Amino acid sequence: SLAERLQDAFKKLKSKGKLNESDVDLALKEVRRALLSADVNFQVVKDFMKRVRERAVGHDVLDSLTPAQQVIKIVHDELVGLMGGEESKINMASKPPTVIMMVGLQGAGKTTTSAKLARLLRKQGRKPLLVAGDIYRPAAIKQLEVLGSQLDMPVFSMGDKQRPPAIARAAKESAINNGQDVVIIDTAGRLHIDEELMEELFAVKSEIKPDEILLVVDAMTGQDAVNVANTFNERLELDGVVLTKLDGDARGGAALSVKAVTGRPIKFVGIGEKLDALETFHPNRMADRILG
Amino acid sequence: LVKVRKNIDESLYEELEEIMIEADMGADIAIDLVENLRGEVRQRKIKEAVEVTPLLQELIQDVLGGENQALMLNVPGPVVVMVVGVNGVGKTTTIGKLAYMCKSQGQKVIIGAADTFRAAAIEQLEIWGHRVGVDVIKHQHGADPAAVAYDSLQAAKARNADVLIIDTAGRLHTKSNLMEELKKIYRVLRREIPEAPHETLLVLDATTGQNAISQAKLFNEAIDLTGIVLTKLDGTAKGGVIIGINESLNIPVKLIGIGEGLDDLRVFDAGEFAAALFT
Numbered sequence: 049s050l051a052e053r054l055q056d057a058f059k060k061l062k063s064k065g066k067l068n069e070s071d072v073d074l075a076l077k078e079v080r081r082a083l084l085s086a087d088v089n090f091q092v093v094k095d096f097m098k099r100v101r102e103r104a105v106g107h108d109v110l111d112s113l114t115p116a117q118q119v120i121k122i123v124h125d126e127l128v129g130l131m132g133g134e135e136s137k138i139n140m141a142s143k144p145p146t147v148i149m150m151v152g153l154q155g156a157g158k159t160t161t162s163a164k165l166a167r168l169l170r171k172q173g174r175k176p177l178l179v180a181g182d183i184y185r186p187a188a189i190k191q192l193e194v195l196g197s198q199l200d201m202p203v204f205s206m207g208d209k210q211r212p213p214a215i216a217r218a219a220k221e222s223a224i225n226n227g228q229d230v231v232i233i234d235t236a237g238r239l240h241i242d243e244e245l246m247e248e249l250f251a252v253k254s255e256i257k258p259d260e261i262l263l264v265v266d267a268m269t270g271q272d273a274v275n276v277a278n279t280f281n282e283r284l285e286l287d288g289v290v291l292t293k294l295d296g297d298a299r300g301g302a303a304l305s306v307k308a309v310t311g312r313p314i315k316f317v318g319i320g321e322k323l324d325a326l327e328t329f330h331p332n333r334m335a336d337r338i339l340g
Numbered sequence: 341l342v343k344v345r346k347n348i349d350e351s352l353y354e355e356l357e358e359i360m361i362e363a364d365m366g367a368d369i370a371i372d373l374v375e376n377l378r379g380e381v382r383q384r385k386i387k388e389a390v391e392v393t394p395l396l397q398e399l400i401q402d403v404l405g406g407e408n409q410a411l412m413l414n415v416p417g418p419v420v421v422m423v424v425g426v427n428g429v430g431k432t433t434t435i436g437k438l439a440y441m442c443k444s445q446g447q448k449v450i451i452g453a454a455d456t457f458r459a460a461a462i463e464q465l466e467i468w469g470h471r472v473g474v475d476v477i478k479h480q481h482g483a484d485p486a487a488v489a490y491d492s493l494q495a496a497k498a499r500n501a502d503v504l505i506i507d508t509a510g511r512l513h514t515k516s517n518l519m520e521e522l523k524k525i526y527r528v529l530r531r532e533i534p535e536a537p538h539e540t541l542l543v544l545d546a547t548t549g550q551n552a553i554s555q556a557k558l559f560n561e562a563i564d565l566t567g568i569v570l571t572k573l574d575g576t577a578k579g580g581v582i583i584g585i586n587e588s589l590n591i592p593v594k595l596i597g598i599g600e601g602l603d604d605l606r607v608f609d610a611g612e613f614a615a616a617l618f619t
């Protein structure tokens with residue numbers, strides 16, 4: 049573990065006498081290594097290590113009997129400070145319905161998360177409507193309808209011949225007529241570099257002015273997380289992020305990368321394939337996980 | 341991607357190391373490759389900065405084994421291809437594309453819909469089968485995947501299919517009960533045809549970071565992988581993690597996915613892959 053490697057590093061360094069700044073720099077290489085192996089983006093690690101170093105070359109590390117523990121504490125605090133600080137809740141509209149848009153790369157978990165979120169919001173007393181906004185993927189509409197029926201949750205669909213902005217508009221009107229106060233729009237997975245499809249998302253946003261746009265990101269995403277998050281944020285102005293598939297053993301460094309580069313909070317985490325597997329984000333647990 | 345320079349200096353090596361890390365090759369591998377590169381630059385007495393990156397590409401290409409490792413589809417049929425991987429990486433879509441590729445080469449293809457778990461997985465695969473014009477063998481949702489695999493193989497034999505491609509449900513490699521299910525499918529196929537499955541392909545998403553190594557390791561321990569399909573290379577991710585997988589597990593990349601259409605599947609080319617890391 050990082051704690052053990054840091055202890056070994058400091059043991060060697062202290063055996064030569066009192067610790068100095070360059071000793072700490074040597075030990076910090078272990079932290080950098082841990083963050084990169086956890087898939088935190090290279091540039092994000094660089095910036096993060098600057099902040100850590102500033103605090104780590106102070107007297108509470110240099111004079112400490114347990115410098116490794118001090119450094120871990122500093123790194124952990126910095127991670128939690130960076131990733132935390134916001135409540136994991138959806139921005140509710142002052143006048144219903146609240147409209148939520150789920151966006152992200154192919155296969156990230158948008159459709160499954162849409163259903164999970166609907167279930168969660170219903171438990172909180174809302175009346176959600178799921179909207180089948182993916183008109184491209186084979187059987188995408190069917191997939192959302194199956195999940196909706198598993199939850200006994202209504203699903204709005206206009207088939208795959210209408211365009212997503214029109215579908216979103218009609219879904220919002222339908223929700224108003226049927227007394228549903230949360231509309232969750234599932235969209236097709238797309239590359240952030242696909243001009244046409246990013247424009248389509250912008251068109252949906254302009255049409256129905258969502259209260260919440262959530263970027264769904266796979267926890268195993270590597271260095272590319274910053275490119276994806278940055279582009280989606282620049283085009284759409286995200287409100288939050290959902291990190292999925294955290295029930296695996298991915299360290300999840302993408303969480304730090306995405307937060308660092310967009311400033312948008314991670315609001316929920318997906319922890320399984322079942323529809324009850326959605327939790328609010330805990331920055332301290334994420335920090336532990338990233339540090340390994 | 342590499343800045344134009346006059347001299348071979350430390351900043352060049354640092355820049356190359358950064359590019360490799362950002363390509364998801366992993367810090368340790370990037371550092372090792374830079375060390376090898378320094379040695380080669382000295383040995384070959386290279387003086388021009390512009391010659392360094394092509395040399396690094398050459399070193400990477402060497403690691404990837406040089407010859408392109410095609411699918412072994414030239415044995416008497418049916419050749420059985422089992423497709424596995426974690427959730428959402430592109431298994432089902434890849435199977436549609438692979439069926440199309442084989443059919444275009446004159447082969448009779450059958451698909452086995454052994455993902456009986458995920459919502460509308462069977463319907464999704466049936467649409468692909470319809471697009472390509474190949475039969476899809478399926479049971480009802482919730483059926484035993486091994487039973488579907490078994491029936492698909494019987495159908496492939498009875499209909500004289502050249503290739504049988506079996507779709508499986510996405511599963512995290514850390515879930516031992518799901519890995520056991522995969523082993524059972526493998527055993528069922530092996531009992532019917534001693535060399536089956538002839539190909540066990542792990543589908544990896546190019547956007548995946550270092551976790552891909554854990555995925556490859558555990559799927560390989562469960563069912564002895566013969567190759568990797570690296571998908572979503574049409575994005576900005578480089579998929580550099582396959583270099584580490586090649587080095588530590590000796591599993592070659594055989595195919596790459598470069599889009600969501602029927603035709604977006606290519607045979608892996610190490611030279612092109614190495615070059616793309618730096619562009």
Ligand SMILES: Nc1nc2c(ncn2[C@@H]2O[C@H](COP(=O)(O)OP(=O)(O)OP(=O)(O)O)[C@@H](O)[C@H]2O)c(=O)[nH]1
Pocket residue numbers: 152153154155156157158159160161182185188235236237238264292293294295317318319320321325427428458510512
């Ligand atoms: N283990 C696990 N699997 C998940 C989680 N979230 C989603 N999945 C699975 O990931 C796969 C992809 O999920 P989808 O909901 O289809 O992803 P998507 O983003 O809608 O995909 P596209 O519409 O094709 O872009 C499915 O097999 C899901 O069951 C999670 O938190 N944990």
Ligand SMILES: Nc1nc2c(ncn2[C@@H]2O[C@H](COP(=O)(O)OP(=O)(O)OP(=O)(O)O)[C@@H](O)[C@H]2O)c(=O)[nH]1
Pocket residue numbers: 154155185237239425426427428429430431432433434455458461508509510511543571572573574575596597598599600604
């Ligand atoms: N851009 C791009 N998208 C791809 C590629 N391969 C697959 N996809 C997309 O990735 C998403 C997931 O593909 P699937 O084939 O459903 O993935 P899967 O591994 O079968 O998913 P599960 O069965 O849920 O585990 C779909 O939206 C596909 O269109 C590719 O090479 N490039």
Ligand SMILES: [Mg+2]
Pocket residue numbers: 158159160182185188234235236237
């Ligand atoms: Mg979807």
Ligand SMILES: [Mg+2]
Pocket residue numbers: 431432433455461508509510
């Ligand atoms: Mg599938």
